[in-house]
Amino acid sequence: MSDMLRAPAEIKYADELDYLESVDTGPKPSTWRLSPRMIRTFVLGSEPSDGLDREIGQKWFGERGIVERAVVTLASDRGLLLIGDPGTGKSWLAELLAAAVSRNSTQVVQGTAGTTEDHIKYSWNVSMVIGRGQSRESMIPSPIMTAMETGTIGRFEELTRSTSDVQDALISILSEKYISVPELEGQDGIVFAKPGFSVIATANSRDRGVNDLSSALKRRFNFVRIPVVTNKASEAEIVRFRTEELLRRHQIDLEVPPTLLDVLLRSFGDLRDVAATAGSDDQRLESALSTAEQIGVLEDAVLHGTFFGQRTLTATTLGSSLVGSLARRAPEDSAILTKYLTNTVKPRSEEEGGEWPEFLAGGLDTLKALA
C-alpha cells in the first residue's frame, strides 16, 4: 500500500470494509459484498445509533438521499449516472460505491474524444491471434466486460466526453446484459453479465451539448445530480478532510490554520456571488469554483509553502495560489480577479485586518507577475 501514490478506496479502507462485511447481517443483492445499509454507513460514516463497535469515518460529504438513491439504483436494473459540475465529488462517490459493492473500483473506462468501442467491449492481442488464432485467450476484455463476467461494478468516467457511437455501445450492455463476440463461435461468442453487474458513469454538466446522450441511453441510466456544496460548514469539512488526505499522501506535516481556511472559503463564496450575478461568460471566471478547486488552491499553497517557503502556510502564498489557479484566460479572468481583489478584498483588509492584507498582497503580486 505504501508504494502506491494513490491507493484505490477498497485498499485504502480495506479495514473498514472487512469490519463492515463481518458485522453485516442485512440482505445483500446478489453478489454484493455489503448490504445497502452498510454501504451507506461506509460512505457517510457511522452514527452511534448504528450500534457498531468501531467508528466508520465519513468519506463523502453530501445529502444522505443522494447516496441512498445511488445505492438503490445499483441494486436495480439500471445504470447509475452521476451528473454535476466539475469538482463536486462524482468520481469519488463512484469509487466509494464500487469499492463497497464489489471491492473493486479500478474497472474504469475513461471517456475521452479518443475512446473507441473496443475500450468498452473488447480488443484482441494481435500476436496471440497470429500465433493461435482468435479465441477467448487472445481476447482482451475491457474493464466493463470484466465487470460483466465477474458480476461487479464497472465505471465509466466522463461519459459525455466520448463520442455518441461509443456511448451507444453501452445500450445493449445495459439492456441485454451481454456482449456478443461475432469473431468467436459457440458459447465463446457471447459474454453474459453475472448478477451484480452494473455501471456507474459520471458526466460533467458543463459539457452538456458536447456529446449529448441519446434518449435510448438516457433511459437506461438513472440520473443522480450531485449539487455544488454551498453550505459553508459542509464545505469547510470537505476541504479539511481532503486536504488532510493530500498532505498525508505527500507526507507533509503542516497545519492549515482555521483562519486561512476561512479566508479561502469566503473568497470562493465571494467569487461565486460574482459569477452568479455576472451577465455573460466574460464576466465570470472560467473555473466552476467548485469545492475541488478550493482543495486544489489549498494544495498548491501548501506545496509551495513547504518546498519554497518557510515550511508554513501563509496568507500571501494562499492569495498567490488562488490567483495562479483561477486566472486561466488572459484578459478576462485576470480582470475579474483584479476587480475582486481591489473592490472587495482591499476594503475588507482595511476593516477586518487579520490574514486579509497578506492575502491581498499575495494575490496582487501574482497578478502583476502574470501581466
Added chain:
Amino acid sequence: MSGTATRVPADGGHPAPDTFDALRVQLHDAAAAFAGAPGALDGILRGLVDDVDRALREPLEVFPVCHHSPASATAMARRLRVKQPRTVFLELCEDMAPLLAELRNCRLPVAVQAFATRVDGFPAAWAPLSVVAPITEASAEYQAIAYALETPGVELVLVDRSSDHVFQWQPLREDAGAADPDAAPAEPEAALHGDAVGVELGDLRPRFADLEQHLLRHGKVRHWSEWWHQYVELPLGDADHGTYRQVMFLIGSLFRRLAPGDTDRVRVDEDRERYMWTRIREHLAATGADPADCVYVCGAYHAASRVAEFGVHGTDTFTVPPRTATEWQYGLIPSSHTAIEAQFGLERGSVSIAAAQWEKNLKRTRTQPYRLKGQAGTKASRARKTAAPAPEVGAESADMLSGFLRRPPVLDPLDRQELLGWSVDIVRAARRNGYLASTADAIAVYETAILLAGLRDRARPTPYDFQDAAVTCIEKDTVPGRRDVRRLVEIMMGGDRIGQVGYESLPPLARDVHDRLAPLGLNLQQRGVKRALLDIKSDPRLKPCSDVLWMLRHLLPPGAARPIMGERRLGEQSVQESWDLALGTHQRALIELGYEGVSLEQVVEQRLRREANAPQADAAVVLRTVEDATLYLGSRRLADELGTRALQVLSTERSVDGAPEVLRRVRELLAFYRTTEPVLPEWIEQFAKTGYAHYCTLLPTAFTDEAATVRQVAAMLGFLFSMEGLALSLGSDRTQLELAVAQSHPEEPAKTALLWAAQVQLGRMSREELRGRCDELLANPLVLPAYPRYLSGLLHALEPVPGLVDVVVEAVSNAFARLPDRVLLPWLPVLITTLRAGGADLAPLLTREAGRVFPGQLAALDAWVPPWRAPAVIPAGPARPAARQGVDLLAGHPATCDALAELLGCDDGWAVDEASGGSALLARHPATADALALLLDPV
C-alpha cells in the same frame, strides 16, 4: 403526582394509580443503564410518564391533537362519534367564534382572520394587525367544529386568548424580517395570508433545535414533516383512542420537557394554558355542564401542562388581562396548502401529503368524518353502510404506551396497490410534461421506491420515498417543461389546494362589488384572469361597472383589476374599456377592504380623507386626493372639503418642493371646473389667491436657495403668471409680484436666466435687452462655459413664459453656432436628458417654433438667414389708432349717448376733444401744419 388519589369515573375511563408503574420501573432501569446513574435522565423519563398520567386523570377529557395531522383528525372523528360530548372546548382564539358557522359557505382551506387597521394600545408601526387561523379539512379542529355545528344541542366554546392578546403577548422580534437566502423563491399561493401572524391549533414540534436534528438524524429522514409522518402519523393512523391519547400526551410532554432556552415563549404558552383553563372553568360554572360530557381539544404540547391552573380543579389564580381599545374586524380569507406550509415553516408539499393521508385513513378505517352541510369542494359524505369499527371503550385506562413504543408499524396490504397506482400516474404525468417516460420507468419507480423504503428502515414506502424514487428514475439532465418530477409528484399527491370564501360569507363590501359587476357576465369568484369588455356607448348600464372597476384599481393591489384599454382622467370619459380582472385570485385583498367599510365609495372616501389629513401630506398630495375624489367618486362635496384642506396645507408650507406638481394639478383641476361647472368652486379661487400670495412671498428666497431647483422656481413662476388673472380678479395685488421679482437676486446662471424671462413677462425688460444679454454672454469668454446653464434656465422659462419661445430657439441656435466644442459637446447629452426627463411638454413647443423658423428644405438652407440676423424692417408708418373709429361713430350717431346723458342728467352737450392725440400739439405749434397745408394746397 402519581400518588395523588384522583376520582375515577365509573366507566373506568381514567387510569388506576398504579397503571404506569411498570413503565416507570422500565424507564428507571433504562435511565440507569444509559446514563450510568439514575440522575437527570431518570427525572425526565419519569416526568414524561407523570405528565401522561396527570392528563389522563383529568375529569374533563383532554383530547391532544397536532396540527395538520390526519391521525389526529381520524381519532377526533371516531371519538366524537363514540362520546357525543355536549360541549366542545377548542384551542382557538375566542373572539373568532362567530365566524365558524360561515365555514360551510367556503371551499377549504380557508383562514379565519382577525384584522385591525387602526391600532390603539400597540405601537403604531405594527398596523395593520392581522391574525389568521387556517383550517383544512384534514384537521382535528375541523372535525370538532363540524361536529359541534351539525349536532343539535352541542355547544362549541373557543377558549384560547383573543386576537388582541396574541399581539399583547407577542415579544418584539427584530429578526422577523430576515429571510433565508437559500430559500426557494416563494410561489404566489404562498403569500395568500399576507403578513399576518398565524395561529393554529396543536403546534407540535421540538422547541429545541438539537433535539429536532437528533430525531432527524436518527430517524434517517430529511425534515420534520417526514419524521412526523413516519414515526407518529402512520403508527397512530390505526391506533385506538387510548393509545392515541397516551402517545400524544407523551410526545407533548417530551417536547415540553426538552425545551430549554426561550423563556418568553414558555411564559406565553403557560399564560395561554392558564387562560384556557380559566375560561373552561368559567363556562362550566356558568352553565353547570358536567365535565364528563365535555371534550377539550388542544395541542398535545398544552395537554402536558404543569401550570397550577390546569384542570377542572385547578386554581383560579389567573386574571384574564383586559383587551386594548383596538377595534378588530373579522372575516374569512382564502388559504392554501402552500400558504400554510410557508406560514408555519413546514416542508413543501407536507400539507398536501397530509390531505392525501387523511383520505386514505378514512377509506381504510371506514371512519365517517364530520362535514358541514353544504361545504363546497368536499366530496359528499357518503352514508357508509358499514359502521366504523367501534374503538375499545375503556381501553384508555390501561397502559397502552409500553406496547406501542415497542411495536413496529404494520405493512398495509392496500399499499402495494396504491404504490402501483402512483407509479403509473407519475409516469403519465411526466409524459404530459415532456419527459420521455415509459412503462419501464413505472416499473423502475415502483422497484426503486420499495428498495429505498427498505434502505430507510421503513416497512412501506412513504410519499417521500416515492418522490425520491420518481426523481431518480425519471428526472434526467434537463427539465423539459415547466415542472420537474419533484413538483409533479407533489401535484399528484393532491397538489396545492387553494380555498375560496363563498359569496354568502364575504363581507358586505365584497358582495356588493360582485353584485355591481354582475352585468359583466363573468364568474369573478373563480381564480385566474378574466377579460372584461365594456362598450359603454352601446350599453350605458356598464357605466356603473366601469366606475366600480376604477375604484378597485385604485384600492386593490396591482393585477387585481388592470385596465387594458380606456383611461380615466379629469374631463375624459372612455366609451369603450377592456379590463383584466383577477378578483378571485386577490380575494383576500377584497375581503380585507371589507373590513374598512361597507361600500367601495366609503372606503375610497376614508382613504382619501386619511391621505389628505396625514401629517406629512403636502399640497400636491392633497390636490391629488381632490382629483381622485372627482375621478372615482364624482363627489363635489368631498372634493371641496379636500380642496379646502389643500388650501390649509399650502399656506403652511415653507418649501417649494411640490411646486411643479401643484402647478400641474391645479391647472388640470381649473381647466376641468371651467369646462364643467358654471362657477368655480370657492376653494380653488381661494387657492389661486392664496397660492399667488404664497409663491410671491417665497419667490425671492427660492431664487437664492440652493436647495430649490430651477424646475421648482419655474413652476412657481408658472403658477404666478398663469393664475395671475384669476388672482387679480379676486383682489390680489400685482405689486406683490413685481416686488417679489425685484427682490430676487439669483446667483446661479439658470435661475438668473429664469429671472430675466420673468422680467420680460412683467415688462421690466424688453426682448431686445434679453437678446442683447444672451449675445453678451456668448461674446464674453469668461462666462462662456456657463452659457449652457443660462440656456437651461431659458428652457425652463418656457413653462411660465411660453411666449418667449422664439428667443429660446434663437439662444439655442446661437449656442450651436457659436459655442466652442469643448463646451458644447459635454453639454449636449445633458440637454437631451434634461429635455426628455423634465421637458416632455416643453419640447413640442420648442420644435414647433424651430420648425417655423428654420427652412423646411435643405436647398433653402443656403440662402436662409436666421430671422434674428435679418435686417430690421422699418415699419411703413404708424398705424392709425383703431380707437378713433369708434369715437367717430359715436359722433356720427349721437342719439344713444344723448339719451343716456339725458337719463343721467348731463346737459353739458358734446365736447370736441381737441387735446386728443397729436392735435393738441398741432394747436400749440401750428407752423409745420401751416407749411404742409400750403404745400398741399397752394391756394
